[in-house]
Amino acid sequence: MTDFIFPDPETMTIAEFEQYLPDLFAATNGRVSTDPRLQSFLQKNPDCAALVRDLETIAEHAKSLFEPVYEPSDNVWDNIKIKLHQNNNEDDLPLVRPL
């Protein structure tokens, strides 16, 4: 991997911006829109600014998906219990004292 060299925003084209965007997100810790080095470029290129805002919105909202909202069926624990007790004589599972 080569280290990313932050581009010169004064000379950067829209195509270059597009090409650099994955690295820009990584280099700014996901905060491209507020990075002072990119302010003038984004002001001059509102479509790029809109794209950045959208991608930041998606990344921000993705964090809300971290909280678990789904529950496995009861079968999962039933199967685990069966396997734990089936394997009581095997070395690789702990010896389980019955409930």
Added chain:
Amino acid sequence: MSSEGLQMTEPKPVPGLFKRNPPIAGEAEAIEAAKAGDAEAFSKLYALHKRRVYTLCLRMLGNVSEAEDMTQEAFLHLFRKIGSFRGESAFSTWLHRLTVNLVLMHLRKKGLNLVSLEETINPSEEDAPKRDFGSRDPQLSGSVDRVALERAVASLPPGYRMVFVLHDVEGFEHNEIATMLECSTGNSKSQLHKARLKLRELLRQPEQLTQQTGLQEAAR
């Protein structure tokens, strides 16, 4: 499932994950009791972490049946290895890493190229995000409906989905993802970017999302 090749050493503490994984009341006692083979402690650990593990599996696999199987495997693996947990990292971090590794190993065994690099580097015309700087959509600039985002993530090609879930949802860094998926950090960044572009496209065109979700459900 064989545990061959599965890294079971405790991961180094990752500040981001620690913030998201605060200690849980009664967990430490349950861990110690489980190490001694206390079945009730196993039950408690399962109850504490089942939703987290299952949700992670479901997001990574996009399939209820497989997600339940992997949840089962993750807990069986956990119970086998709990004696080696020394508390150097949060238990939930340890379990989380264990689950991710198991799912990735499962996908490799299935022959699904991880991060489906071929697919994500050369995605089909339909899957590839479109380059679109114009036609701003004000709806996305404000907020994204969680349900719509869930559906959009589920409809991503597997490779895009994997990197997006690991980075944006689960909080892994690019270098960690690169190690897990055996790709370069540059590749991880690129896949994440493509995933976000694809999500943007899907969220701006709800009818496309409905269509893709319908097709996927029909294929299952």
